[in-house]
Amino acid sequence: MLPSAPSPVAIGITVFRPDAAQVAALSARVAAETRPTIVFDNGGLPASAAAQLSEHGARVLSAGDNIGIGGALDAIARAAMEAGAAQVLLLDQDAAFTPGQVSELEAALARLRSVSPPPAVVGPRPEAAPGRKAPSYPRRPDVPDGGSLVPVEFLATSGSLIDLAAYARIGPFRSDFFIDGVDLEWCFRAWNRGYGCWMETGTALPHRVGGGVIRSTWLGIEMPRQPLFRMGAYLRNSVYAWRLPHVPRRWKLRQAAYLPLQALLYWADSGCRPSVLAHLAGAVLDGLRGRLGRPKGLS
Known part of the structure; x- marks a missing residue:
């Protein structure tokens, strides 16, 4: 107590x-x-x-x-x-x-x-x-x-x-x-x-977020290496946040440009597996439709 x-x-x-x-x-x-x-x-x-x-x-x-x-x-x-x-x-x-x-x-x-x-x-x-x-x-x-x-x-x-x-x-x-x-x-x-x-x-x-770092000199970005369910939740919630009036427009514009690059880098790091691309696309769709809650793929 x-x-x-x-x-x-x-x-x-x-x-x-x-x-x-x-x-x-x-x-x-x-x-x-x-x-x-x-x-x-x-x-x-x-x-x-x-x-x-x-x-x-x-x-x-x-x-x-x-x-x-x-x-x-x-x-x-x-x-x-x-x-x-x-x-x-x-x-x-x-x-x-x-x-x-x-x-x-x-x-x-x-x-x-x-x-x-x-x-x-x-x-x-x-x-x-x-x-x-x-x-x-x-x-x-x-x-x-x-x-x-x-x-x-x-x-x-x-x-x-x-x-x-x-x-x-x-x-x-x-x-x-x-x-x-x-x-x-x-x-x-x-x-x-x-x-x-x-x-x-x-x-x-x-x-100590993630299990390492994914980097791309060509894209000029780096990001934590996360399990697929977490990357999906990140994309879903970021896309959903675009509809929230208290999230500044400057942040929404930054994310609109940055999220596709992150998704591309994550997919490339996975070996360009079709199942990973499908999961990420589904997460974006869930964000657009407001389907939140427990992330898909979380055991």
């Missing part, structure tokens, strides 16, 4: 089929953490590991099935608010983020209280873990920097410190997106509803 005394910051960690090393690292983190910790099991966390985490003071949540990252993050946010927390730091099972860095983000959020628009979220500068590609956060136009704090269009949820009062007004993450684009859509919605999203350049978090 979570501590009875409210804490300004709760830690929320999502897990999905963690391996033994990830379970061990998670257990050590929970044991060393003084802040209340909420772990959401989206599937694959051994019962013995869940029991050990609970013994160390974490609250372990599960829906009994994989409900996607959006649903898991919303469950964590609700639990954090019920525990009396004012902010929640979201992490995935791979994130190596120290308690000191949590304090740095907490201080950054406090510095942003005097700016307009008020902050919804602040996160660290992204770095690439070895052999991976770091996400990039486009700068938000027409909003000045605040020292080491840079206004950005969106941030990855892992490493993000969310103001829970702002979250209550902005609304929950889109559970029907399931996995990809959840963070992007929520941040665009935050800006649209009068809140800001900020990157603290003074602290960094390595990202």
Whole structure:
């Protein structure tokens, strides 16, 4: 159970089929953490590991099935608010983020209280873990920097410190997106509803998205190497987001030019298999028709 005394910051960690090393690292983190910790099991966390985490003071949540990252993050946010927390730091099972860095983000959020628009979220500068590609956060136009704090269009949820009062007004993450684009859509919605999203350049978090990097010198792009179901979900959700009024036109135009190149590069990396092309085309069609939810091909 979570501590009875409210804490300004709760830690929320999502897990999905963690391996033994990830379970061990998670257990050590929970044991060393003084802040209340909420772990959401989206599937694959051994019962013995869940029991050990609970013994160390974490609250372990599960829906009994994989409900996607959006649903898991919303469950964590609700639990954090019920525990009396004012902010929640979201992490995935791979994130190596120290308690000191949590304090740095907490201080950054406090510095942003005097700016307009008020902050919804602040996160660290992204770095690439070895052999991976770091996400990039486009700068938000027409909003000045605040020292080491840079206004950005969106941030990855892992490493993000969310103001829970702002979250209550902005609304929950889109559970029907399931996995990809959840963070992007929520941040665009935050800006649209009068809140800001900020990157603290003074602290960094390595990202381990995908299983390597796909590069094309000819096309001038690189992207994470993802399972087919994730690439399909990314295309589907990106195409669906074109109909959302709070997603800026500049982003829609950028994606309209970029998505075909990414799909082509992914297909070429697969060996130009017809089944992969059919899956990607079907994902785009699902996005156009608004068929969201659990991605096709996810076991």
